[in-house]
Amino acid sequence: MSARLKVSNMSGTSAGRFPERRLVAIYPGSFDPLTNGHLDMIARGSRLADHLIVAILRNTQKQPLFSLEERFEMIDAATSTLTNIEVDSFEGLLVEYAARKSANAILRGIRAVSDYEAELQMALLNRRMRPETETVFLMAAEEYSFISSRIIKEIVTLGGDVSQFVPASVAARLRAKFSR
């Protein structure tokens, strides 16, 4: 009886029906370097999540072009206007990192069918290992759907201009790396 009374007292408000819940999402990647496509994902993710952790994967197997510090600085500079962003790095299993950060979502981007297969496999594996963390996919924006870090590095290596595909600070660092 008292419980019913409580509910009816709250009619007209959302209290009780929508319990307070925070969405803490991790956006993992190599970010070697950050592109405008990544930045679009971060901006959209930050509107969805209460707290978005941009997590740089420390891959001991792959030799990155930019050091961890450089990648950190580039992301930090490009996201300085967003207030609910944290930039961090991790190695090892993403689900274990998600548990340490109490994250309930992993954010990933899908650019084309080619992304789908690998992303599906990872999402299913991660769900099996840690069902509490849900993988959330955002479709790439049309204008960025053809951009990857790999292709950016390839263009720069061949002497091309990538300033329309990456934040200004990233373009400057790329120029510095490849000018001799």
Ligand SMILES: Nc1ncnc2c1ncn2[C@@H]1O[C@H](COP(=O)(O)OP(=O)(O)OP(=O)(O)O)[C@@H](O)[C@H]1O
């Ligand atoms: N242009 C983009 N638009 C939307 N999502 C993207 C874009 N580029 C990368 N992503 C997504 O960001 C996440 C991290 O990707 P990742 O670090 O592999 O970047 P990448 O640009 O694909 O780099 P690389 O070419 O080194 O693989 C993935 O979910 C990937 O699908």
Ligand SMILES: [Mg+2]
């Ligand atoms: Mg990739």
